[in-house]
Amino acid sequence: MNARKPNKILSVKDQIADQIRSDIISGDLAPNTKLNEKEMADRFGVSRGPIRDVILQLSKEGLLISKNNCGASVNSILEPKVQRLMIKLRRDIEVYAIEQLKDKLTDAEFSELDTLLSELQTALDKEDYTQVTKSDIAFHKYLINKAGGDELVNLWYPYVMRMRLNYKRITSSTECVAEHKLILDALRDSDLSKASKAIKSNIK
Structure with missing residues (x-):
């Protein structure tokens, strides 16, 4: 353990x-x-x-x-056009972060990310969707921080939180965790193309 x-x-x-x-x-x-x-x-x-x-x-x-x-x-709910813009900007930042992480994450850091996914699964099992959101953000924030530290986090974080006011997407427990696991597995395999595709698919 x-x-x-x-x-x-x-x-x-x-x-x-x-x-x-x-x-x-x-x-x-x-x-x-x-x-x-x-x-x-x-x-x-x-x-x-x-x-x-x-x-x-x-x-x-x-x-x-x-x-x-x-x-x-x-704050108010974003207009659809602005929401789409924020999704694009967030994707661009996270794809950039993924590119910086190629072959950089240690076994201990992968273990931390596995734990964050376990916490996401637990929150979903409990149907605690506020905690689901927090665990989801924590997973992505961990990657962003490892890629670019506080500077990149501070650039990325407002987009994530602002988008949450529009967050109506509902996924099953299996789908939600699987999407994040695809990102993690691709990083383990040093497959940037697959990791970027997984990130883009997760951010909707």
């Missing part, structure tokens, strides 16, 4: 951001919902300062939109 690295201890601000992110992904906070700083501060038992930091962070991710004198709200 492969030991995983201990979970990083999140700051209060990061915990709040993660919860709001989950609320948006799950649909508990629908597109265009206005957020009230005082209500959020009361909910999490903090001052407005951390809440403003969270709003800024999630705005950078594309999940929220903040306007002067209007406060913050959950």
